[in-house]
Amino acid sequence: MSTPAIRTEKLSKVYLSGFWRIPYTGVEDLDLEVPEGTSFGFIGPNGAGKTTTIKTLMSLQKATGGRAWIHGIPVPDPESRRRVGFLPERPYFYEHLTAGEFLDFYGRLVEVPGAERKRRITRLLDRVDLARFRDVPLGKFSKGMLQRAGLAQALIGEPDLLVLDEPMSGLDPLGRVLVRDLILEERRAGRTVFFSSHVLADVEAICDRVAIVVGGKLRGQGTVPELLGHTVAHVDCVFDGVEEGGEGVEAGAEGVRAAPGGSVHKRLPPEDVDRWLDAVRKAGGSVQSVVPAQRTLEHVLLDEVERARPVNAKRLGVLA
């Protein structure tokens, strides 16, 4: 079995806040495993601990408990970051540098040899659609352009692992497509992409595996089908020849009565569908359509947030 690209074991980060050094848990006992060659989504609500985890992996913060490895090398050994490209959330870069100088600087930091560095800079600027702005200082770039320059910076070392914190944030639809395609290309090239995002539809579309973190704790990880299960979130039904409000159906069931020309549109929980179908038929109506909607990551995440509510309240209560 190959070494995971990222592995954490009971990783914890506790911040000490304010003058009285009140402890606040950022991440608690996080056990994460990101297999090599996968695109891995890291999702959770704001303040869930996504950025804390990423910053700890990138050695920007020190873990207060547990351990982490990147490609089998313990964090924070600088070697653990040797084959990693990182794009932070809302990236800020040296405004005095032009796009070309900026990539040259980061290329030097990851020790890409001179001639190869020049080739990669040209190729990457082209890839993120910034070739025309090679000699423009970053101070004049828009937010979306900076995000794209940041991606080029993360790719300059041709890393085996890309760590992207909210790469879609602040991008227009075209920018989002560019980032999404880039992630897919990297995955196709056999690289590992680990990224956090609030755009769950993109995560669902791009990722092989997903981890959900809520309140600093891991709430689940697996492939997208594993997390979604085979359950149906709800069923959209359209009934003809009936209207709501009729009597005569058994107690507790929804009432419908015959109404020629009438139509009822309902979004039903899966367990209520049979009862409604029976009621409509009994009333002499017809079933126009029954469309089951699969659960999405959004449903899964909302369920996890709901489930974690008491824990979250306790966690935030530390500061209260």
Added chain:
Amino acid sequence: MSQMLAVAVNTFREAVRDKVLHSILFFAVLLLVVSLGMQEITIGDQAKVVRGVALGGISLMGGLIAIFLGVGLVWKEIERKTIYTLASKPVARWRLLLGKYLGLWLTLAAEVGILALLYTVVIGSQQGLPSMDVYVAIGMLMMELTLLCAWATLFSTFAAPTTASAYSLCIYLIGHFSDDLKLFGDRSDDPTFKALCGVLYRVLPNLDVFNVRAEAVHGIAVPASELLWALAYGGGYTAVVLLVAMVVFERRDFK
């Protein structure tokens, strides 16, 4: 080493493109030129006064630049969040800090070099080529600035620029009154004050050991042993301050 150099070059590039630095340099040049006018209002040896004022101007502006650039060295990276992409590269933090310090030092050396060149041209045009003692004094000033910007770098690893500037200015002032501090202690009858002055005198830098400007102006040769001792003192002290800065920087969390 190549990574450290890349950081140094980037720091140097950022500094020389900084508009505030251009302003300080402009005032330094202005001061140098204005010093020529001093001879019109000076009684006595006018040439010495002009040389003294010009050298003093280089020293003052050098100190300002060292503090101004040094205090923002690390803090700016944190505040602008450029530290996230920098510290996440496969480079040990101590290398990053040394690279930044080296870049700052290069900037200072370039600034002092420009001012020394201007001194040669401006003063030389009136008084003939300056003696070697003047360049020795400028070299010693560079050692002083090396030490001063190590302190500013240390402060920038944990304090905001305003606070770090205040700390650095204190070091600069105390450093130039170090001998007086010892004298105060020696003359005091209060044992606590005497002990405090003794400790401060030993711990804080004595920047006056690098000041041979008066000797240069008056053409008095400073013994080589004295200069070498001062250089060894400055080098050793700088190394210790940078070591502390590296430890602080290593332990920092970037939230």
